[in-house]
Amino acid sequence: MKIQGSEALIKCLLEEDVDIIYGYPGGAIMPVYDSLYYYQEQLNHILVRHEQGATHAAQGYARSSGKVGVAIATSGPGATNLITGIADAQIDSTPLVCITGQVASNLLGSDAFQETDIIGISTPITKWNYQITKASEIPKILAKAFFIAKSGRPGPVLIDITKDAQFELMDFSYSKHQNLRSYNPDPKPQLNTIDNAVELINSAKKPFIVFGQGVILGNAEVEFKNFIEKSGIPSAWTILGLSALPTDHYLNVGMVGMHGNYGPNVLTNECDLLLAIGMRFDDRVTGNLDYYAKQAQIIHFEIDPAEIDKNVIADVAILGNIKQTLPKVTQKINNNNHKKWLGKFRELNQIEYSKVIKNDLYPSKQKLSMGEVINEINLATNGEAIIVTDVGQHQMVACRYSKFNQSKSSITSGGLGTMGFALPAAIGAKMGAPSREVIAIIGDGGFQMTIQELGTIFQTGVPIKIVVLNNDFLGMVRQWQQLFFDSRYASTEMINPDFVAIAKGYFIESSKVSKREYLKERIHKMVKSTKPYFLEVIVEKEENVFPMIPTGESVSNIRLN
Amino acid sequence: MKDKEKYTVSIYAENNIGLLNRISAIFLKRHLNIDSINSSPSEINDIYRFVIVVTVKENLIRKVISQIEKQIEVIAAFYHTDQETIFQESALYKVKSKSLFEERHIQNIIKNSHAKIVTVSPKFFVIEKTGFREDTEKLYNDLAPYGLLQFVRSGRISVTKEPMKITEILNKSYIK
Numbered sequence: 001m002k003i004q005g006s007e008a009l010i011k012c013l014l015e016e017d018v019d020i021i022y023g024y025p026g027g028a029i030m031p032v033y034d035s036l037y038y039y040q041e042q043l044n045h046i047l048v049r050h051e052q053g054a055t056h057a058a059q060g061y062a063r064s065s066g067k068v069g070v071a072i073a074t075s076g077p078g079a080t081n082l083i084t085g086i087a088d089a090q091i092d093s094t095p096l097v098c099i100t101g102q103v104a105s106n107l108l109g110s111d112a113f114q115e116t117d118i119i120g121i122s123t124p125i126t127k128w129n130y131q132i133t134k135a136s137e138i139p140k141i142l143a144k145a146f147f148i149a150k151s152g153r154p155g156p157v158l159i160d161i162t163k164d165a166q167f168e169l170m171d172f173s174y175s176k177h178q179n180l181r182s183y184n185p186d187p188k189p190q191l192n193t194i195d196n197a198v199e200l201i202n203s204a205k206k207p208f209i210v211f212g213q214g215v216i217l218g219n220a221e222v223e224f225k226n227f228i229e230k231s232g233i234p235s236a237w238t239i240l241g242l243s244a245l246p247t248d249h250y251l252n253v254g255m256v257g258m259h260g261n262y263g264p265n266v267l268t269n270e271c272d273l274l275l276a277i278g279m280r281f282d283d284r285v286t287g288n289l290d291y292y293a294k295q296a297q298i299i300h301f302e303i304d305p306a307e308i309d310k311n312v313i314a315d316v317a318i319l320g321n322i323k324q325t326l327p328k329v330t331q332k333i334n335n336n337n338h339k340k341w342l343g344k345f346r347e348l349n350q351i352e353y354s355k356v357i358k359n360d361l362y363p364s365k366q367k368l369s370m371g372e373v374i375n376e377i378n379l380a381t382n383g384e385a386i387i388v389t390d391v392g393q394h395q396m397v398a399c400r401y402s403k404f405n406q407s408k409s410s411i412t413s414g415g416l417g418t419m420g421f422a423l424p425a426a427i428g429a430k431m432g433a434p435s436r437e438v439i440a441i442i443g444d445g446g447f448q449m450t451i452q453e454l455g456t457i458f459q460t461g462v463p464i465k466i467v468v469l470n471n472d473f474l475g476m477v478r479q480w481q482q483l484f485f486d487s488r489y490a491s492t493e494m495i496n497p498d499f500v501a502i503a504k505g506y507f508i509e510s511s512k513v514s515k516r517e518y519l520k521e522r523i524h525k526m527v528k529s530t531k532p533y534f535l536e537v538i539v540e541k542e543e544n545v546f547p548m549i550p551t552g553e554s555v556s557n558i559r560l561n
Numbered sequence: 562m563k564d565k566e567k568y569t570v571s572i573y574a575e576n577n578i579g580l581l582n583r584i585s586a587i588f589l590k591r592h593l594n595i596d597s598i599n600s601s602p603s604e605i606n607d608i609y610r611f612v613i614v615v616t617v618k619e620n621l622i623r624k625v626i627s628q629i630e631k632q633i634e635v636i637a638a639f640y641h642t643d644q645e646t647i648f649q650e651s652a653l654y655k656v657k658s659k660s661l662f663e664e665r666h667i668q669n670i671i672k673n674s675h676a677k678i679v680t681v682s683p684k685f686f687v688i689e690k691t692g693f694r695e696d697t698e699k700l701y702n703d704l705a706p707y708g709l710l711q712f713v714r715s716g717r718i719s720v721t722k723e724p725m726k727i728t729e730i731l732n733k734s735y736i737k
């Protein structure tokens with residue numbers, strides 16, 4: 001029996017075990033929506049309020065569930081609204097399949113109504129993209145799309161389908177994609193590199209690990225833990241590696257990078273061996289490359305060959321999924337502990353504690369600090385929540401101070417730094433991990449970038465908790481203005497609306513707190529709630545996030561104030 | 562660090578719509594100017610070969626190559642110096658026929674340059690010259706005083722002196 005291309009598309013999604021998609025309808029994708037109507041039981045379509053929200057929700061879903069997120073939109077403006085989320089997914093290696101409608105194939109290139117060259121636009125920010133003009137291509141291309149999105153270093157794929165292909169009748173049959181001769185998602189490590197690494201690890205006196213999202217994407221948390229426990233190597237995370245190792249683990253020495261911890265940043269330039277595991281030496285991590293770990297030998301565990309020697313030259317590069325490569329190393333290394341060296345991290349942490357952390361978490365000022373809010377959330381959730389953060393000061397504070405007991409618990413826009421990410425991403429994160437508590441931490445600026453997704457939350461009832469840390473400023477930019485532009489606060493002060501009233505307008509239970517004495521109670525109330533909940537916290541207006549490595553500086557020159 | 566040098570990039574790829582866009586986007590992203598570009602079938606059935614010439618530092622071209630190889634439809638990419646390759650460009654020169662008969666000198670130019678006359682018609686004739694950039698440029702300069710109706714030069718095409726490992730790569734193949 002022949003079916004329409006649009007129905008074939010839905011069958012493909014079901015074949016790939018997709019049960020939730022995020023989207024927004026429009027002319028060029030209407031046949032697909034019409035087919036969706038018949039599959040509502042099997043495929044839950046979440047109507048977002050802006051297509052950017054669809055991509056971020058799909059990202060949140062992918063990152064909490066480990067599955068591929070799916071977003072769908074119409075041609076033209078629908079498709080271009082996906083772009084920010086696609087770029088975000090590309091730089092943060094999030095597996096997405098984005099489906100866009102396109103004008104009928106006979107109109108392609110004619111500037112037809114709502115025609116946009118979305119293939120051209122999305123090319124530099126997708127792992128792969130393809131335009132389907134015949135229904136018969138749909139199963140093969142969709143299978144390829146899912147295969148590419150989730151294999152190797154994951155990333156976003158965009159499939160553009162002309163309207164006539166959606167209407168066209170076809171015979172449906174599906175088989176999952178297995179391989180492509182031009183694509184090697186699973187590079188095999190060379191055995192001699194493993195031996196070289198083992199030698200370096202066994203002889204290192206001051207080895208140091210920086211791990212990234214590769215640990216999470218490779219499902220290699222256990223393998224990673226086994227490796228560090230046997231080698232006894234102090235381990236720091238990049239922002240995207242957060243939660244891959246429990247906060248309380250004795251070898252977890254904190255975050256590296258611009259607003260990371262003092263110890264791991266400073267000691268980067270004192271270690272004799274730097275092991276980079278599933279991370280890519282982003283400039284926010286390395287600071288000035290000319291002064292980055294020059295004294296150390298470098299071992300780079302990495303799945304993407306293009307990352308090796310891109311920013312930092314590796315002495316030993318171990319290509320492949322660390323789930324496979326790390327155990328081979330673990331097996332061969334000696335049991336070790338680096339007590340004295342680890343003690344250095346503790347020492348520097350004490351300095352950071354007395355100069356920064358204590359004040360952040362237990363401020364003496366009257367106004368609430370962002371840090372104490374995060375601390376209260378930790379206490380209320382016991383580190384069991386998924387924390388979704390937006391971009392800015394609150395993001396750095398939340399990542400620095402949140403406690404995590406399990407992996408896939410921190411979801412943030414790392415590489416792109418996309419304000420507006422958190423609210424829709426939290427929706428997806430909750431749907432991808434329904435049994436977990438999901439709390440979004442957002443600034444007053446970023447909240448207003450995708451605030452319309454409150455409508456999605458209201459309509460679906462997805463029980464996420466939203467905390468807006470309101471400082472009436474675009475805080476992070478204000479901080480830079482204060483530090484590097486002589487406090488000329490150009491366009492960073494925000495005159496804000498009544499956020500609680502807005503949340504109420506969406507019938508979301510909400511409250512506002514500005515006094516320390518009520519903070520604990522409000523947070524507990526929020527966490528206890530089984531429904532969506534909005535909490536606005538009025539915080540100190542001109543708080544600064546420290547430590548900080550100024551742009552262009554060496555990691556050693558990290559400032560504590 | 563070594564200075565900029567001219568590199569010939571050879572890319573073996575599936576012939577897919579949009580791939581050229583994807584490849585050129587990598588150069589664009591790094592603000593690199595492409596000196597010349599050519600695409601054609603390769604020695605292997607169904608596999609296309611792009612030849613791109615750029616002038617960059619070696620450490621940069623290496624990164625560009627791995628970012629090109631990362632593209633799904635690219636099978637392999639290589640870079641070579643001029644010394645490692647045999648390369649040519651072709652140029653076509655369209656000249657008024659009148660000048661061929663009236664200006665004796667032009668016949669000598671053609672003869673000395675070993676260029677080929679492709680076509681002669683009552684109104685114009687077309688010369689083809691294949692060689693190095695200097696050769697086609699010299700002929701251009703020599704002919705220019707007599708009036709060039711049209712001039713065009715192809716992108717560089719190039720083969721390497723050493724064997725390309727492409728067949729090996731394909732045989733070893735990623736198909737597991």
Ligand SMILES: Cc1ncc(C[n+]2csc(CCOP(=O)(O)OP(=O)(O)O)c2C)c(N)n1
Nearest residue numbers: 392393394417419443444445446474475476
């Ligand atoms: C879409 C987007 N536009 C601009 C920026 C630049 N930017 C980075 S942080 C920031 C301020 C964020 O302010 P807010 O959301 O209030 O959070 P805060 O820093 O105050 O915690 C801005 C404007 C960005 N990251 N993303």
